[in-house]
């Protein structure tokens with residue numbers, strides 16, 4: 101007790117008073133000169149005489165007025181009370197030197213979202229249980245209810261609320277406000293979810309999903325759909341999940357359209373229809389084929405970008421690159437090749453044009469996106485890699501040799517990919533299994549172009565594909581070090597990224 105100047109003393113009211121064990125506690129130490137802050141919980145009684153009667157047991161302590169909390173007191177009410185006490189200096193301080201692979205710099209760009217610049221990272225090791233054998237995606241490797249809780253907790257925290265329901269309202273309202281509209285989600289509005297099915301049916305028409313390569317986690321997709329239906333109040337028939345360059349595995353469609361999800365639509369490369377009134381306008385001259393967005397995107401009011409946290413032979417493939425499956429051209433199997441785009445991702449250079457920034461800026465894609473989510477339940481070191489127990493168990497804390505078992509969400513496309521880029525490129529398991537990434541910080545070129553979009557290092561003027569120059573896409577910076585994983589807002593600044601970690 102000598103170490104403490106302030107003691108926060110909590111107890112339930114029993115018959116109008118504190119339980120006797122609290123008396124014993126106060127009689128057991130010398131509280132002279134210390135501050136004791138009492139609070140109680142009760143069915144209906146106020147703190148009343150219970151606190152006064154405790155004063156006599158520590159008469160030389162300082163006793164400010166106490167507080168009483170009823171059942172149902174929310175976390176934010178308790179938080180507000182703690183903050184009102186002004187006891188704790190909430191400014192965290194980084195104690196370790198920077199050890200990241202990327203050059204460190206101040207935040208580039210302006211934060212976006214209900215809680216500007218916020219990225220929520222939810223980690224629950226109970227979500228994944230896999231011995232590393234067979235296919236990574238088999239449904240019994242995942243705990244569905246744990247993953248649904250992870251999604252709902254992430255949405256609540258991203259909106260700065262206590263519940264997913266309020267969180268969704270905050271996210272839709274903030275997105276609409278940023279586009280000059282008021283209110284939240286309105287019944288009947290359509291939502292297009294871009295999943296990343298890249299590893300499945302790459303070169304063939306196999307819809308079994310039986311590949312060891314990476315694609316959107318089926319259980320996470322189901323959890324996101326369930327949260328949208330149950331908590332955001334979206335009707336399943338107003339939701340389309342799409343990837344117009346791949347085929348969805350049949351079993352995945354089945355679990356994502358059963359029960360209350362009946363009516364959710366899936367659009368793949370076979371049935372995706374090009375909206376010829378919506379060609380993608382690249383900010384760089386291309387000789388490739390014209391690329392059209394699918395009608396499920398142009399008809400939607402909102403987009404959700406559900407990407408994977410994974411490496412690629414062309415760098416890192418997070419929310420930015422997920423939209424390489426969002427357009428249709430004459431090359432059905434490989435639209436990005438048809439569009440001649442990959443040359444810009446393989447050059448390992450900073451300060452060059454990035455097609456990913458055009459997709460982030462596109463009025464129908466980035467412009468409609470209400471939520472960015474990174475599936476990091478089991479991460480692949482590279483797009484083409486077979487996922488095995490060995491190459492997906494990560495070394496950095498808190499994973500410590502186990503699966504990443506995580507979900508990341510944000511409303512800021514640059515912030516979420518900046519956080520993803522820090523996790524990915526500073527992870528020895530990823531760089532051990534992916535030679536293309538090892539020692540190549542230039543994979544973040546698109547994040548510099550996006551963060552500084554109004555004055556991009558390459559000199560490119562990026563537009564939204566509808567003739568408007570884009571001046572901000574979100575905020576980019578790097579964490580303070582791989583151990584503490586703090587960004588500017590975690591370090592008490594009023595700008596930059598805030599990484600909110602929910603560790604189960």
Ligand SMILES: Cc1cc2nc3c(=O)[nH]c(=O)nc-3n(C[C@H](O)[C@H](O)[C@H](O)COP(=O)(O)O)c2cc1C
Pocket residue numbers: 111112113114115116117140141142143144145171
């Ligand atoms: C033996 C006993 C006596 C209690 N007496 C009171 C009381 O006098 N006034 C009151 O408001 N609540 C009373 N309660 C309710 C407790 O304060 C309440 O259970 C406690 O704050 C914990 O809250 P919870 O039951 O919602 O978890 C009593 C509970 C017990 C078990």
